[in-house]
Amino acid sequence: MKKKLWLWVGVVVCLIAGGVWWYRTAHAKTPPSYETSEVTRGDVMAKVTSTGTLQAVTKVTVGSQVSGIIETILVDFNSRVRKNQVLAQIDPSLFAAQLNQAQASLNNAEAGYNNAQANTGNALANVRAADAGIATAAARVETAHAAEANARAALDTAKANLARAQAEMVNAKRNFDRFESLLKKDLVAKSERDQAQTQHLVAIASTDSAEAQVEAQRANYRSAQSQVVAARADHEAARIKRESAVALQEAAQAQVASARAQMSQARANVESAEVNVSRTTIRSPIDGIVLARNISVGQTVAAQFQAPDLFT
Numbered sequence: 271m272k273k274k275l276w277l278w279v280g281v282v283v284c285l286i287a288g289g290v291w292w293y294r295t296a297h298a299k300t301p302p303s304y305e306t307s308e309v310t311r312g313d314v315m316a317k318v319t320s321t322g323t324l325q326a327v328t329k330v331t332v333g334s335q336v337s338g339i340i341e342t343i344l345v346d347f348n349s350r351v352r353k354n355q356v357l358a359q360i361d362p363s364l365f366a367a368q369l370n371q372a373q374a375s376l377n378n379a380e381a382g383y384n385n386a387q388a389n390t391g392n393a394l395a396n397v398r399a400a401d402a403g404i405a406t407a408a409a410r411v412e413t414a415h416a417a418e419a420n421a422r423a424a425l426d427t428a429k430a431n432l433a434r435a436q437a438e439m440v441n442a443k444r445n446f447d448r449f450e451s452l453l454k455k456d457l458v459a460k461s462e463r464d465q466a467q468t469q470h471l472v473a474i475a476s477t478d479s480a481e482a483q484v485e486a487q488r489a490n491y492r493s494a495q496s497q498v499v500a501a502r503a504d505h506e507a508a509r510i511k512r513e514s515a516v517a518l519q520e521a522a523q524a525q526v527a528s529a530r531a532q533m534s535q536a537r538a539n540v541e542s543a544e545v546n547v548s549r550t551t552i553r554s555p556i557d558g559i560v561l562a563r564n565i566s567v568g569q570t571v572a573a574q575f576q577a578p579d580l581f582t
Contacts, residue, residue, distance in 0.1 A: 326558075326559075326561065328556065328558070329561070329582060330555050330556055330558070330582070331579050331581075331582050332357065332552060332554065332555065332579075332580050332581040332582070333573075333577030333578055333579055333580055334360065334549070334552060334571050334573050334577055334578055334580055335549050335573055335577055336360060336365065336546055336549045336550055336573055337570070337571060337572045337573045337574065338360040338361050338362075338364065338365075338550060338570070338571065339360065339361045339568060339569070339570050339571075340358060340359075340360060340361075340565050340566065340567055340568060340569045340570075340571065341358075341359045341360060341361045341567070342358060342359040342567065343357070343358045343563070343565065343566070343567055344356055344357060344358060344359075345357050345358075345560050345563070345581070346560065346563060347560055347561070347562070347563055348559060348560060349559065349560045350558075350559050351554040351557070351558060351559070351560060352554065352557050353554055353555065353556055353557050354553050354554065355553060355554045356551055356552070356553055357552045357553060357554055357560075357580070357581055358552040358565065358580060358581075359550065359551055359552070360549075360550040360551075360552070360571065361550070362547050362550040362551075365543065365546045365547045365549075365550055366547055368543045368546065369540065369543035369544060369546075369547050371543075372536065372539040372540040372542070372543040373540055373543075375536045375539060375540075376533065376536035376537055376539070376540050378536070379529065379532045379533040379535075379536040379537075380533055380536075382529045382532065382533075383526065383529035383530055383532075383533045385529075386522065386525040386526040386528075386529040387526055389522040389525060389526075390519065390522040390523055390525075390526050392522075393515065393518045393519035393521075393522040393523075394519055396515040396518065396519070397512065397515040397516055397519050399515070400508060400511045400512030400514075400515040400516075401512060403508040403511060403512070404505065404508040404509055404512055406508070407501065407504040407505035407507070407508040408505055410501040410504060410505070411498065411501040411502055411504075411505050413501070414494065414497040414498040414500070414501040414502075415498055417494045417497060417498075418491070418494035418495055418497070418498050420494070421487065421490045421491040421493070421494035421495075422491055422494075424487045424490060424491075425484065425487035425488055425490070425491045427487070428480065428483040428484040428486070428487040428488075429484055429487075431480045431483060431484075432477065432480035432481055432483070432484045434480075435473065435476040435477040435479070435480035436477050436480070438473045438476065438477075439470070439473035439474055439476070439477045441473070442469045442470035442472070442473035442474075443470050443473070445469065445470070450463055450467075552580060552581075554581075560581055560582070561582045562581065562582035563580075563581055564578075564579050564580055564581070564582075565580050565581075
């Protein structure tokens with residue numbers, strides 16, 4: 271019994287020793303190994319994962335400010351586009367016709383403006399001619415006044431000559447009558463009486479001549495007065511003509527201002543028509559990707575009340 275007991279004890283001890291040996295062998299630590307490397311600078315990368323629907327950070331709706339038929343479409347869904355790239359084209363024929371009409375109106379307005387300027391130049395020339403006419407008329411008035419003064423002086427001289435001639439005639443008549451009386455009394459010679467008679471006749475002729483000169487100078491004076499009146503009338507007519515020329519000049523200047531305003535309006539219409547023509551070309555406002563296309567070729571877009579959405 272003791273042998274069997276010790277036999278089992280020996281077996282158990284052997285099993286325990288074997289188990290300890292196996293456990294230590296199985297769990298024994300291997301010595302570490304090392305690798306060396308040169309220190310370098312690299313990038314640190316982070317990976318982010320998420321779920322859900324992707325949304326653009328910036329989303330721009332592209333519309334149209336003009337109405338018309340879509341003629342061409344140059345992009346589609348997921349097309350990558352650049353800023354100002356053409357996306358679609360609206361039929362520009364109507365707007366091109368409006369541009370041509372506005373350009374014709376502008377040409378007409380420019381012609382009217384040039385014509386108005388020419389009329390202003392003519393009106394200014396007429397005013398200057400009227401000024402020259404006034405100056406000429408004023409000079410004629412001065413000349414007529416001078417001629418009137420000269421005629422007046424000549425008339426006064428002729429009247430003085432007539433008065434002297436009349437006095438000489440009276441004196442010659444008295445002298446002749448005296449010699450005639452003395453001749454009847456045989457106190458003077460007949461030749462002396464004849465000489466006194468001749469002097470009397472000469473005085474009468476001188477008086478008649480002086481009277482004719484007075485009448486002639488009086489006629490000249492009246493003519494000079496008529497010339498003064500005519501010159502004044504010409505001067506007044508020149509003044510009225512200048513006032514008319516000034517009124518026409520002011521009217522021409524008003525026409526220039528009106529033509530300038532019409533030309534500015536016509537130019538604004540041309541610029542507006544050019545803008546409308548340019549708006550028929552639909553362009554991308556930013557760099558990006560087309561997310562939505564809401565139109566088709568041949569479709570009519572109407573932009574009366576609000577801009578229709580063509581692309582996103």
